[in-house]
Amino acid sequence: MSCDRSWVSNAIKIIEADFNRSSDTHLLRVPLPAVPGVSLYLKDESTHPSGSLKHRLARSLFLYGLCNGWIGPSTTIVEASSGSTAVSEAYFARMLGLRFIAVMPRSTSAEKIAQIAFYGGESHFVDSPAAMYEESARLAAELGGHYMDQFTYAERATDWRGNNNIAESIFSQMAQEEYPVPRWIVVGAGTGGTSATLGRYIRYRRLPTKLCLADPEASVFHRHLADRSVCNTCEPPSVIEGIGRPRCEPSFVPELIDRAYAVPDAASIAAARVLSHRIGRSCGGSTGTNLWAVAQLIGEMVLRGEKGSVVTLLCDSGDRYRSTHFNDDWLKERGIDIKPAEEAMDRFFETGVLTQAT
Template sequence: MTASPVPSIRSWVADAIQSIEADFNRSSDAHLLHVPLPGVRGVALYLKDESTHPTGSLKHRLARSLFLYGLCNGWIGPRTTIIEASSGSTAVSEAYFARMLGLRFIAVMPRATSAEKIAEIAFYGGESHFVDSAAAMYEESARLAASLGGHYMDQFTFAERATDWRGNNNIAESMFSQMASEEHPIPAWIVIGAGTGGTSATLGRYIRYRRLPTRLCLADPEASVFHRHLADRSVRAVAGPPSLIEGIGRPRCEPSFIPELIDRACTAPDAASIASARVLSRRIGRSCGGSTGTNLWAAAEIIAEMEARGEKGSVATLLCDSGERYRSTHLDDAWLAQRGIDISAATAIMERFFETGIFTTPDESRG
């Protein structure tokens, strides 16, 4: 009788899972930062700093979960080529785990992805495969996986199911545990952007599972489809120029996005996201990426409303990744000027919010 190859593959999978778990145990939990708001009296703002993960972003959690999900489902073996569609950060984190397991990794990304992210993928041994638009990533990733006999990780489908939303030190359990000793330990609101929708699903499910009164706000770029889908479920895609804020906002409604878990949506123009990230970076002494700016813009709207009503409480959101990943884009004034992006008005609005607690949109400011 011919010996079955299954035991050797099972042994490799067991070793791979052990390696990922060991990496998890070596990594300290992401810090929870209290953000000073000089002009706000009754509401506290907190940032969970996901840039402290080994690969520098919130997507480290997702990549770890997707690899464990693929391994435990029998989709990933010792010679599997890993393919992913990504705007950059997930690909950086997946390249890290692929190198850990000795697997080839190919990221399928828009050509406009920041040079810093492309360099980080290469640092971890990953390869970059470019497409002309974000909408082309999905089909090209599936084609590559089929032609190479590899596995398409498909974060946009599997993000919401790869993470154990009931606990296991996921981002929700971690955030609420860290806030337990604060003056207002149960946030009135958590503000979160959506790229895959996996993190908003984890937070929304955990809030309901723990029977918490916290509400969930989607912070969404103006060009994204998600806030449109929340308003009208028949809207599942949007045409036009994409958002410049990498990692959140999508042209199509992704399978992992669960709208029923979202209580409200706040939108941000790209200029507002970039301006808010810059203001926050100066205020807390940590470099912040554009998606963190989107979160802050939405959080400011909510906090100002609470303050105006005389409410007391807390609002929590995420510092998704470092602005250093956007040194050649969002942090470059010449890059902004080439695209006709003026952040001066949004910068003034955000500075005013910090100093007075008053938040007005550009239209309201002119009115």
């Protein structure tokens, strides 16, 4: 389609002005008194204007679509999302005066649905995560709109060499720390865009940092890393929103991952709760997934007598999951017992070693 170049130019200016008003997210140091030789940091992505790590992706996807001539002044934006990307895209769509429709599983938290509506977005529900792709493409075609398709374009929409991407930001903020070059960066994957950006940047800057994938047990990504012939899984989906997928997404680049941990949902939720209490800042379930993998890596460092830093992401606020992960009745209804994992995570903060929950 042919887009109004003047409108596109102004739309890019609006997005760039919003970026210019927004300061970078904070890098928080998490106290680990039991492990004086290891420093743990959280890149707090919950402080973005739309409240999550996906703010960066949504901004990049809109700029990518605008510069490719896919988005014009009357384009309806459609996205497949479990919530956070949809919230962030709704934020930018409202800024540009565009209609936005999120295609998401019915299980998406009520808080995320409410945030999408707050930014003027609409929610279109499907019964399973696997149904989002086809339904999003169908809906966009029916409306003459644009299917943003984060799962295909995430890894190519972001400039991984610089331009204040998350990787450049982390290493810049680490520059004055005791161990400025992390031994490990730990990240989950939904689209795979963030892990691709980090992995490429590490290689581009010729850094020794290794990249670890924290993946829900139900996800296919850790299975694919172990066996490249495995590209799909039929397991019941994880309750951790935003990371883990039933299929290998086009934006996931496995060659950039040095290690992967499969994390049970109960461990993710328990770790998110423990971390929220210890740092006085509410953390969502995917942050708990990251922390569970971090604890295992740090435990290995302790046993080997290694010193250094580990960085991971605080992806979004636990406030988005008050009706789910932070609701005891919700957990009980699903038979999710987090107590053993909570005790294991508390022991990690006390000893520096994660004793696996049973």
